[in-house]
Amino acid sequence: MAAAPVHDTRGIVDPAGLLSRVRFRRHRPAEPLRRYVETYWFIDWDLPEPYVSHVVPHPSVNLTFQWDEDDGPPYAELTGVALGLYARRLTGRGRVCGAKFRPGGFRPYAPHHPVSHWTGRALPAGEVFPRATADLAAAIVGPAGDAARVAALDAFLLSLAAVPDPQADHAMALADRIRRDRSVHRVTAFAASQDMSARALQRLFSAYVGITPKWAVLRHRIHEALERAGRDGAVDWAALAAELGYADQAHLIRAFKATVGVPPTAYTAAR
Template sequence: MIDARRGVLYPDRMPRFHRLPPMPEAQHLVAWFWIPEWDLGPGETSRQDVVAYPALNLVVEPSGVQLVGATTAATHRDLTGRGWAVGALLRPAAVPALAEKPSELRDSWAGLSAPDLLEPVAAAMDGDDDDRLLRAVAIMSRWLAERAGEPTDAGLQANAMSELLMTDAGIRTSEQAATRLAVSLRTLQRMTHRYVGLPPLAMIRRRRLQEAAQRLRDDPGIDLAALAAELGYADHAHLTGDFRTVLGMAPSGYRQEL
């Protein structure tokens, strides 16, 4: 299973944050739901830094519904006031029902006109009982299942592809992934482009970078050269290069920030 803890660069800065599994009818469509809630005083700001999973997200907020594309660098959002969001980390099988060309959403987002989703989710989240989160998840799970229909063989194969690239530490090249999936390299490249909007190597690198950041959070004193070797980087310099490209800082700088 994909580790739901990865991706948040500074967990201690998070507001109330929940991760919930999808309902059974949407298990092939959603990896998990993520729900932040915040209530900040006047002048307060909570900056949230994320190195996101290489996937699309369906996000419902009081202001509307958005389809957020895969990213190529760390992103942040400054939270103020009071609010909430209900996001679904989409599995590849859900994407064709929402986006014809996910690559066009790379590092971007698009508004989605879905009042039949926005209004019931907002009504659920406006409650003050402990079941409001489960109601919101059930509403989004049902909406996605109805929109996507029965899973296709191609969609399920794409799910297996994403699971492999994001969980198997032994997969370090696109060629290895193609061999494991019993497809050609060209087929793998077409699959990730069609269902994620990124090349397969970018997905592999994102997994390794997320793992590196998580290891630094868990053990700030870890030797960086040993960490680089363990994660399959050629050397410490390649790990540092990935960090700078995506996070905008070296591993040592991230360690100091922690």
């Protein structure tokens, strides 16, 4: 099985540093799952010394099956939308096989709670999906080849009874529009363009995406700024601030530093 090329490193802080230390691949899930599951992502590592990876998370719920030789047997974890910078210390040898749900796509698998119930939380996946046991985690991360891991992930997710929900479809479409359309700067104007009130849009996002639409707009701005900072030798920060809808360059710099931990100029210099 051929892995999807790693073109989009959006959200990864220092992607070159991470990708020089781990083997990172993406795979498409089985066709019936693609309505709700955006991608599978696999990471394998074998490190002579520890490395801490940092990610500015996307507005997605992730289901991961993990093995780290320093932490014992394989396990399954469900992670809601992480609001702050996510850090993971990698040591020795390990593997992660993750399923990233589309923003708005997790609720059909767990319809009894709004997705905001999971926001900011990481918990044993068995608390949500009783079949997500240590044995299942071993069956997913154990095979050496990606094809077997993908097949095991497909089999598990296909066994779950997703409950079709038109509101989930609506939330996914709106979240995708916010991600792709850089002209979306103001939640009130965006809601009006969708024939919704701002309050109705907020309720929909809380129930199905797990965050506010404003948070999604701001997070995608930071993802874009992070991508530009890591890719371009010289960034016109004033022009980028205007493009992303910030009041001025100072607002972009403050938001970048608050999220990533350093000002954008320092980040660019370090790259």
